[in-house]
Amino acid sequence: MSFEKMNICADMILTNAIEDMAEEENISIEESRNRLLSSNACKCLYNFDSGLWKEGSDYFLDYYRRSQQKVSG
Structure with missing residues (x-):
């Protein structure tokens, strides 16, 4: 898959995660x-x-939250 498509996928995940959070x-x-x-x-x-x-x-949000627990734990 091209870099551009991977970047678009990551952007969409991040956008949705921001709104959900x-x-x-x-x-x-x-x-x-x-x-x-x-x-x-x-x-x-x-x-x-x-x-x-x-x-x-x-x-992604679950990954973020687990990584934050490790940092603050």
């Missing part, structure tokens, strides 16, 4: 976007070797 946690879109964009999970999403870009936004 904001709704689920009752926070603003801006806060959700800032949290996700500054995370290691986001770095992994755009590291196409990881394969995370092939998963959906639910999987």
Whole structure:
């Protein structure tokens, strides 16, 4: 698959995850976007070797939350 298509998939996952997180946690879109964009999970999403870009936004949010537990735990 081309880099462009993988990037589009990652962008769609990130967009959906931002919206889902904001709704689920009752926070603003801006806060959700800032949290996700500054995370290691986001770095992994755009590291196409990881394969995370092939998963959906639910999987990505779960991955993000598990990685945050490791950081704060």
